Structure formats: structure tokens, C-alpha cells
Amino acid sequence: MKVLIVEDEKGLATEIASFLTKANYVCEHANSVALAKDQIEASTFDYILIDIGLPDGNGLDLLPYARKHNPEAAYIVLTARGNPEDRVNGLDQGADDYLAKPFFLPELQSRMLAIARRKFKIAETLLPLGSFSVELQKREVWQDANRVELSKKEFDLLSYLFLHKNRVLTRLQLSEHIWGTFADDDYDSNYIDAHIKNIRKKLGQYGDTSWLETVRGVGYRIRLS
Amino acid sequence: MKLSAKLTLFLGGSKLLIALLFIFSLPFLVGKIASAYTNAQLRAQKAEVLKSIGKNGIVYYLQGETAYGSYTMLKEEYISLEETNRSTGQDTIKDSQRLVEQDTLNYRVLSFVFRHGGKNYLAEIGKTNKSIVAYNRPLQRFALYLFCGLILLSMLVDLAVIRRLLAPLGHIIRKRLGKAELPFQTGAPSETTGTSDFRFLEQAILKLQRQVNEAFLKEREFTANASHEFMTPISILQSKMENLLNDEALSESLQPRLAEMMQSLERLKKMCTSLLLISRIDNEQFSRTDSVAPALVLTEVLEDISHRIEQKEMTLVTAIDPARQITRMNKDLLFHLLYNLINNAVKFSHRHGTLHIYDELQRGKYLLHIADAGNGIPAEEQEQIFERFRKGSNNSQPGSGLGLALVKSIANSMDIGISVRSETGKGATFSLSFPV
Numbered sequence: 001m002k003v004l005i006v007e008d009e010k011g012l013a014t015e016i017a018s019f020l021t022k023a024n025y026v027c028e029h030a031n032s033v034a035l036a037k038d039q040i041e042a043s044t045f046d047y048i049l050i051d052i053g054l055p056d057g058n059g060l061d062l063l064p065y066a067r068k069h070n071p072e073a074a075y076i077v078l079t080a081r082g083n084p085e086d087r088v089n090g091l092d093q094g095a096d097d098y099l100a101k102p103f104f105l106p107e108l109q110s111r112m113l114a115i116a117r118r119k120f121k122i123a124e125t126l127l128p129l130g131s132f133s134v135e136l137q138k139r140e141v142w143q144d145a146n147r148v149e150l151s152k153k154e155f156d157l158l159s160y161l162f163l164h165k166n167r168v169l170t171r172l173q174l175s176e177h178i179w180g181t182f183a184d185d186d187y188d189s190n191y192i193d194a195h196i197k198n199i200r201k202k203l204g205q206y207g208d209t210s211w212l213e214t215v216r217g218v219g220y221r222i223r224l225s
Numbered sequence: 226m227k228l229s230a231k232l233t234l235f236l237g238g239s240k241l242l243i244a245l246l247f248i249f250s251l252p253f254l255v256g257k258i259a260s261a262y263t264n265a266q267l268r269a270q271k272a273e274v275l276k277s278i279g280k281n282g283i284v285y286y287l288q289g290e291t292a293y294g295s296y297t298m299l300k301e302e303y304i305s306l307e308e309t310n311r312s313t314g315q316d317t318i319k320d321s322q323r324l325v326e327q328d329t330l331n332y333r334v335l336s337f338v339f340r341h342g343g344k345n346y347l348a349e350i351g352k353t354n355k356s357i358v359a360y361n362r363p364l365q366r367f368a369l370y371l372f373c374g375l376i377l378l379s380m381l382v383d384l385a386v387i388r389r390l391l392a393p394l395g396h397i398i399r400k401r402l403g404k405a406e407l408p409f410q411t412g413a414p415s416e417t418t419g420t421s422d423f424r425f426l427e428q429a430i431l432k433l434q435r436q437v438n439e440a441f442l443k444e445r446e447f448t449a450n451a452s453h454e455f456m457t458p459i460s461i462l463q464s465k466m467e468n469l470l471n472d473e474a475l476s477e478s479l480q481p482r483l484a485e486m487m488q489s490l491e492r493l494k495k496m497c498t499s500l501l502l503i504s505r506i507d508n509e510q511f512s513r514t515d516s517v518a519p520a521l522v523l524t525e526v527l528e529d530i531s532h533r534i535e536q537k538e539m540t541l542v543t544a545i546d547p548a549r550q551i552t553r554m555n556k557d558l559l560f561h562l563l564y565n566l567i568n569n570a571v572k573f574s575h576r577h578g579t580l581h582i583y584d585e586l587q588r589g590k591y592l593l594h595i596a597d598a599g600n601g602i603p604a605e606e607q608e609q610i611f612e613r614f615r616k617g618s619n620n621s622q623p624g625s626g627l628g629l630a631l632v633k634s635i636a637n638s639m640d641i642g643i644s645v646r647s648e649t650g651k652g653a654t655f656s657l658s659f660p661v
Contacts, residue, residue, distance in 0.1 A: 194536075
């Protein structure tokens with residue numbers, strides 16, 4: 001999967017690229033509207049991430065041009081936080097999703113995957129998770145013929161950790177995924193702990209859950225080989 | 226009290242005082258004048274008498290008797306002459322009683338001794354007091370009417386002049402200070418006054434307001450710019466930490482410390498986000514075109530917060546009219562407002578406490594109350610809780626100190642009234658009042 005990151009802050013672009021590269025994406029970087037246009041003409045991308053405030057113009061103005069040359073790509077607009085018009089304009093111009101800065105990198109990747117499932121209509125497959133299997137679109141977890149009943153939030157947590165397997169996610173990243181910007185680390189982290197406990201209990205009835213690890217003082221990780 | 230009212234009262238009072246003084250002193254004054262006039266008349270008559278005696282000789286009057294007396298028909302005046310062994314000297318004028326034809330009457334009497342033909346004679350010229358006071362009453366009445374008329378006239382003139390003089394002051398107060406909200410309206414100075422003090426006052430107010438406006442707008446701009454600019458480094462820092470956390474080169478023992486750093490950064494992020502939102506609201510960047518059902522927004526808020534309520538094992542009691550609609554709102558901002566208030570209520574309530582959310586219609590306003598079961602807010606702190614970075618002394622909870630400042634900003638921008646009622650130890654009730 002090829003990603004074009006249109007972002008004038010080099011530090012941020014580098015970190016996004018570094019994160020996505022680890023998750024097996026191929027990243028290119030453009031720091032201006034003009035450069036982005038060149039790259040969009042030169043090659044085809046699966047994802048184009050566009051920052052709105054670029055030195056030579058508004059990233060939103062790039063959208064129609066990019067969509068003409070690269071109609072298959074998924075577009076995510078990176079907005080400044082607290083600017084509701086950016087969101088509306090971005091979606092009007094044909095963006096598939098938007099993210100307000102600063103965002104957590106796992107959140108970006110999970111949005112990209114969600115668009116991919118929606119847009120590219122990837123056939124639903126059962127994904128293995130230890131002795132369990134997960135159906136992301138139907139939001140179901142199975143152990144052989146047994147369906148494990150999870151609440152909405154429990155499934156959100158489990159699937160988010162699963163998407164980022166072998167990666168430790170902090171309680172903050174987890175609670176912001178579930179409650180968005182209203183997450184309050186000071187007491188939502190207890191809630192995350194309680195839910196993980198429930199997930200372990202519910203799955204534990206059917207099989208081993210040692211792949212769901214607690215990383216002391218940090219958060220949780222699903223470790224799969 | 227308004228200046229014009231004060232001036233009117235003062236003028237009225239002072240004129241009343243003068244009038245009373247005049248009315249009480251009038252009889253005395255008129256009496257004095259009448260008496261002085263009578264005395265002068267008596268003296269003139271004395272001169273007349275002496276002149277007549279000098280011309281006709283004393284015998285003409287005495288006719289061989291030792292005394293002579295004469296009075297007018299109504300006994301208003303009398304004159305008497307008699308021989309005396311007193312020597313000539315000072316004339317005396319005094320009030321005394323005289324018996325005239327069986328009537329005892331009060332007279333003002335001028336007595337004097339004069340020498341004629343080698344003998345001393347005592348002469349008395351008298352005038353009844355009745356005739357002296359005869360002019361008193363009409364004189365007094367006339368003076369009183371004239372005086373009252375003049376006072377009334379001068380009052381009317383004074384009031385008209387005060388009104389006219391103070392009109393520009395009222396105009397300045399209404400125009401400049403009527404809407405005491407930032408930023409001030411600083412239009413051109415009004416041209417309605419020739420009074421230099423007022424001109425100066427208005428110009429001074431205008432100058433101050435312009436300075437305040439400038440500072441206010443600068444602060445706003447600074448807050449918006451600063452929090453916006455802070456976001457970029459925060460973004461970069463956050464991304465770097467996220468990548469570092471999963472870097473194989475990072476030893477496991479360092480991971481918790483990195484997670485703590487991310488938490489601190491999160492607090493900074495939250496503050497910047499709130500400040501940015503506040504300045505966007507203050508700059509009126511949000512439209513007010515939504516018609517919103519508070520019951521619906523409340524449901525959304527409670528959905529987001531329910532896990533916190535459950536965790537504290539609190540009881541939630543709501544009584545909200547589901548049909549109520551509020552127009553000219555911004556739904557997102559109303560959500561923010563209610564979210565912050567209710568989240569605070571949960572945060573500061575005791576375990577197992579009860580959270581009450583209810584509404585009512587009162588005097589044309591729709592009121593929404595959120596009552597928590599916490600420690601309450603001391604009276605002296607209730608004024609300040611809406612200020613930025615202000616935390617109450619009872620508040621040991623972590624937080625940015627911006628939640629209620631945000632609430633206040635939203636309330637101001639949407640014309641929602643907000644007030645707090647609280648007693649220490651008895652929880653706090655925040656009340657929102659919406660125009661209907």
C-alpha cells in the first residue's frame with residue numbers, strides 16, 4: 001500500500017512515515033501543494049493524507065485536483081483542532097475521513113484500515129487471534145463454533161489492540177479511540193482496566209488469553225507471532 | 226440616584242427652605258416695617274403739632290383749662306396736652322393703654338415735653354395698634370403670593386436648564402457605557418454638547434475603551450495564535466513518543482516513564498485545545514443556526530459519561546421535557562457546555578451520590594439545573610470558578626482548570642444565563658437559563 005503524506009511539518013511527516021512503514025506501508029512525503037501535485041501526477045497512491053495549512057496554499061484546494069488524477073485513493077484530511085468548518089469542507093470536497101491534530105498514530109492507521117474495508121470492499125475473512133478468530137465487519141469473535149458475547153466497547157478495545165498487534169498501546173491511546181477528544185485519562189484509564197478484565201474473563205471461558213498482555217505502567221498489547 | 230434627580234431634589238429642597246424661612250419671618254418683617262412707618266408718622270405729626278402751637282399759641286388749645294385732648298371719631302388717633310413740671314428731654318415712643326370714653330385701647334404713644342410761654346407742657350400723640358396692623362395682612366398675603374410665584378417660576382427654569390445641560394451626560398452614559406461588554410463599541414464622539422467637561426469625559430471614555438479593546442483583541446488573537454502554534458510541536462512530540470514507545474531499542478524499564486511523559490503531554494494538549502476552542506467561541510466562529518432539543522443532547526452527553534457514573538456507583542435522576550426545543554443554538558457547543566458541567570458534577574460527587582438533572586419554565590425562561598452531590602463550592606469562590614486556570618480550594622481533582630471557563634464562553638456566546646448555587650458540604654447546583 002502506498003501513502004502520500006502532504007504535510008509541511010517535517011518532524012510530523014517523518015514520524016507518520018516511520019509508523020506506517022513499520023506497519024508495511026510505503027510512504028512518500030510532499031511538503032507543499034506544488035510538490036504534492038508533481039507526485040500525484042507521477043505515481044498512483046492508495047492513501048493520500050493532506051494537511052490543510054500548507055505554505056503555498058490550502059490543502060483542501062488540492063483535493064479536487066488529486067481526485068482527478070488519483071480517483072481510487074483514500075483521502076484523509078488532517079485538520080487543525082477545533083475548526084469545525086475544516087471538517088465539513090473536507091468531507092464536501094470528497095475526503096473520506098478527517099483527523100484533528102494532534103492525533104495518535106494508531107488512530108490514523110485504524111481510520112485508514114476502516115476506509116480500506118469500506119472503499120476497497122475487502123472480502124471479510126476470519127482473522128486468527130490465538131485460538132480465537134475475529135470478524136471485524138460483523139464485530140464478532142468466535143472460538144470454533146462458540147461465539148463470544150462482547151459489549152460494544154469491549155469489542156472496540158479488543159479490535160483496536162488486534163489491529164495494532166505486537167504494539168503496546170497506552171491507556172490514553174485506547175481511551176481516546178473509544179471516547180474521542182472527550183477522553184479523560186485521569187479516570188477513564190480505570191475503565192479501560194475494568195474492560196480488559198472483562199474481555200479476559202469472557203474469552204478465558206473458551207481458551208487461552210495469554211496473548212493479551214498487560215504492560216505495567218504503560219498499557220496493553222496483543223502479542224502474536 | 227441619578228445626577229439630575231439629585232439636582233432636582235436639592236433645588237426643590239433649598240427653595241422650600243427659603244420659602245419656609247420667608248413665610249415664618251414675613252409677619253415679623255411686615256410688623257417691623259409697619260411699626261417703623263408708624264413711628265415716622267408720629268414724628269411727622271409732632272412736628273405738625275409744634276408748628277400749629279407756634280402759630281396759634283397754646284391758649285388757643287387749652288382755652289384756660291390745664292389740659293387739652295382730642296381724638297378722631299373712631300378713636301384711631303388722639304392728642305393730649307397738659308402742663309408738666311418735667312423738664313424737656315428725649316421723646317419716648319411706647320405702646321400703652323389709654324382710657325378713652327370708657328374704652329381701654331392700645332395705643333402707640335409718642336410723648337414729648339416742650340416749653341411754651343415759660344411753661345413746660347407734656348404732649349402725647351397716639352395711634353391705635355389696630356390701625357397699625359390694618360395693612361399688615363393684605364401686605365403679607367400679597368408678598369406671599371408674589372414670592373411663591375417667583376419661586377415656582379425659578380424652579381421651572383432651573384429644571385429646564387438642568388435637563389438641557391445634563392442631557393448630553395445621559396446620552397454619553399447610554400451610548401458609551403450602556404453595553405458594558407467587550408469589545409466596546411467605539412463610534413465617533415457625539416456632537417450634542419457644548420459643555421467642555423462632557424466632551425472631555427466622552428473623549429476620555431472613548432480613549433480608554435479603545436485601549437481596552439486593543440488589549441482585549443490582542444489577548445484574544447494571542448490566545449488563538451499561541452494555542453494553535455503550540456499544537457504543531459505537541460503533535461510532533463506526541464508522534465515521536467508513540468514511535469519511541471514501540472522502538473525495540475527502548476528497554477522495557479523505560480516504557481512506563483515514556484508513558485508518563487505522554488500523559489503530561491496530553492494535559493498540555495488538552496489545555497491548548499480548550500484555549501483554542503474558547504478563543505474560537507469568543508471570536509464568534511460558530512454559527513447559531515441549530516434548533517436543538519436539550520433532552521437529546523443530554524442523552525448523548527450521558528452516553529459518553531455513563532461509564533464514569535457507573536464506576537462511581539452513582540444514581541442519576543433526570544426530569545427533562547423531551548419536547549422542548551431551543552432555537553438559535555450551536556449543537557456542538559451546547560454539547561460541550563453540558564458535557565463539561567455534567568462531567569464536573571460526576572467528578573466532584575461522592576461515591577454513591579445522586580446526580581440530579583431537571584428543567585423548569587420560570588418567568589419566560591427555560592431553566593436547566595444540574596445538581597451534584599459533592600463538597601460544594603465556598604461562597605467566596607463562586608465568583609471566580611468561571612475564570613481560566615482557577616481551581617477551587619475543595620478541588621483536588623486533576624484537570625486543566627479550563628472547563629468552566631469554556632462553559633462560560635459558550636454560555637456568553639449563545640446568550641445562555643449561567644449561575645451557581647452552593648453551600649459547603651451540600652453539593653453545588655449549576656443552572657442554565659435559555660431565552661424562550
